Each structure stands twice: as structure tokens, then as C-alpha cells.
Amino acid sequence: MTPGAPASRVPPPVIELRGRIATDLAEYAHAKVLHALDHGVDPTGPARIRVVRHDDPAREHPVVASAHVDLAGGRLHAHVVADAPREAVDLLVDRLRRQVLDAHARRRPRRPARPDDGGTDTGIARHDVVQAVPTSVADAVAIMEGRREAFHLFVERTTRRRAVAYRGGPTGRRVALDDGSAPALPPPDGVTTSGRPARVSGPERAVEHLRLAALPFLFFHDPGAGRARVVHLDERGRAVLVDVDAGAAEIRRGPVR
Numbered sequence: 001m002t003p004g005a006p007a008s009r010v011p012p013p014v015i016e017l018r019g020r021i022a023t024d025l026a027e028y029a030h031a032k033v034l035h036a037l038d039h040g041v042d043p044t045g046p047a048r049i050r051v052v053r054h055d056d057p058a059r060e061h062p063v064v065a066s067a068h069v070d071l072a073g074g075r076l077h078a079h080v081v082a083d084a085p086r087e088a089v090d091l092l093v094d095r096l097r098r099q100v101l102d103a104h105a106r107r108r109p110r111r112p113a114r115p116d117d118g119g120t121d122t123g124i125a126r127h128d129v130v131q132a133v134p135t136s137v138a139d140a141v142a143i144m145e146g147r148r149e150a151f152h153l154f155v156e157r158t159t160r161r162r163a164v165a166y167r168g169g170p171t172g173r174r175v176a177l178d179d180g181s182a183p184a185l186p187p188p189d190g191v192t193t194s195g196r197p198a199r200v201s202g203p204e205r206a207v208e209h210l211r212l213a214a215l216p217f218l219f220f221h222d223p224g225a226g227r228a229r230v231v232h233l234d235e236r237g238r239a240v241l242v243d244v245d246a247g248a249a250e251i252r253r254g255p256v257r
Contacts, residue, residue: 010037011046019053021085029089036097037069044070049092051085052146060136063088064143067096076100078131081139095131123207124231125238130154131245137175138188140165145173150216153230155246158184162228162244164219169194178221178228197221198228206231207239 013033015026033047047069054062061081065088069076078095082088134157135143144152144165151166161177168174169192177183180197187193198221201209210218210231217232230242 010034010043013037013047013049016048016050017085018051019055021051021053025051025085025089028086029093032089032093033067033096036093036100042072044072050146051088053085054142059138061139064139064146065089065092066143066147067092069096074126075128077128079143080133081135091133099129099131123204123239124241126234126240127243128240129243129245134160134246137163137165137183137185137191140175141173141188141191150232151219151230153219153242153244155244156183164217164228164230165191166217166219176219178219203229203231203241210239 013030015029017023017026029049029051033049037043037047047067049065049067051063051065054064056062061083063082063085064079065082065085066079067077076096076099078092078099080088080091080095082091130153132154134155136157140152140154140156140163143154144167151164153162153164155161156163156175156177159177159181161179161181163175163177163183165173165175171190171192173191174194175183175187175191176194176196176198178198180195182193182195198219199206199209200223201220202222202224206218206220206222206229209215210233217230219228219230221228225243227243232240232242234240
């Protein structure tokens with residue numbers, strides 16, 4: 001820190017680098033993430049930044065980067081793929097900066113939650129919006145496995161449809177597009193596709209079905225929002241609604257088959 005400079009109110013981020021990445025990238029990412037978060041939001045803990053460079057020559061973009069930031073009453077999350085580690089950090093920070101601006105703009109007084117409504121009148125306790133570029137099925141599965149998550153919501157690059165990669169099917173790795181169609185490119189080995197379209201439902205009914213069926217998550221098409229979304233339960237059993245935002249990229253929103 002520069003002598004005499006005010007201390008940042010944002011906790012120092014935790015940076016994880018994997019693969020063939022120069023160690024000075026950690027310092028570069030540290031400074032850029034701190035600057036992006038020090039504008040209008042109050043993180044409840046350190047941002048967690050992960051940059052992985054894969055050696056698989058079949059990957060079109062070998063570098064995958066992700067960011068998780070917990071806020072009071074919400075969470076920022078972003079992921080990107082890129083050709084080089086520094087490019088990945090720049091793209092990641094740009095998406096974080098956009099989310100910070102959105103979170104700041106959404107701040108407004110809220111009514112007190114009733115004990116029986118799960119935190120809001122729709123039963124949703126938290127709404128996470130993932131900023132991401134359209135992604136291949138292979139990269140989406142790699143991101144899911146790298147984070148050890150049950151699912152990964154993304155925009156499929158060839159069809160521009162919302163999709164989810166998840167742990168299921170005969171191989172334990174499966175992908176579903178919102179309209180039940182198949183990706184234009186065949187999925188990689190070991191990944192199967194689901195031909196079932198996303199369930200048509202509003203968020204409240206989706207949460208009800210999620211709980212009754214004891215599912216790890218539910219991929220559904222929300223007619224009110226005009227897009228596919230995911231609901232799941234956090235570690236405290238509260239319902240979380242997840243959306244993916246691909247920014248300026250064109251996303252197909254046609255009717256679900």
C-alpha cells in the first residue's frame with residue numbers, strides 16, 4: 001500500500017493460480033479486483049479468484065477464470081474463458097465491475113420478510129446473476145468440475161440458448177438446453193445430452209417442485225421473465241434463484257418446445 005493512502009474497505013482477494021501461469025499474475029489480479037469492488041458494494045469476506053490454464057490442445061480457449069464475492073444479501077459470480085491468463089483476468093474484472101454497478105443500482109428499501117415466505121413473497125431468499133460470455137459445452141463441464149458444483153448454468157455458444165451442465169446420466173456428466181434441443185456441435189466424450197426441455201414454471205412453483213421432489217436443482221423456463229433459470233437450495237435450505245447474463249451477446253428466447 002502506498003504510504004498515506006487510505007486503506008481499502010474491501011478485504012484482500014484470495015487468488016488461486018493453476019497450470020502454467022506466471023506468478024506475477026496474482027499481483028495483477030489482486031490490484032484489479034480490489035479496484036473493481038471498491039465502488040458501491042460491501043463484501044462480507046474476501047473475493048475468491050481462480051485462474052486455471054489447461055494443457056488440453058483440443059480446448060479452443062485454454063484459460064478459465066472465475067470469481068465469487070459474497071455480499072450482505074447477495075453474491076457476485078462471474079466466469080470467463082480466454083486465450084491467455086492476463087486476458088482472462090481483464091475479462092473477469094470487467095464482468096465483476098458491471099455486476100457491482102448493477103448491485104449498487106438495485107439497492108432500495110425492502111419490506112421485512114415474513115417467517116413463512118422464505119425471505120421474499122416469491123419464496124426466493126437470494127438472486128444470483130452470473131455474468132458470462134457464451135460458452136462451449138466442454139468449457140461449461142470443465143467449469144462445473146473445477147468448482148466441484150452440482151450444476152453450471154451457461155449460454156451455449158453455437159445455439160445461443162441457455163443451458164445447464166450437471167451431474168447426471170450414465171456418465172455422470174450431462175447437458176440440457178432450455179428447449180430440449182441438442183448443441184450444434186457434438187458434446188465431448190463422456191458428456192451426454194438431455195432431450196427434455198426445461199420445465200415451464202414461475203419461480204414460486206419451481207421452488208415448490210424443487211422441495212417436494214428433493215432435487216439438487218431445477219432448470220425451468222420462466223414465462224414471466226422470458227428465459228430459462230435455475231433454482232436450488234443453499235446450505236441453510238433457503239431457495240436461490242440463478243440467472244445467466246451474457247451481456248450484449250444475442251440470446252435466443254423462442255418458445256420452449
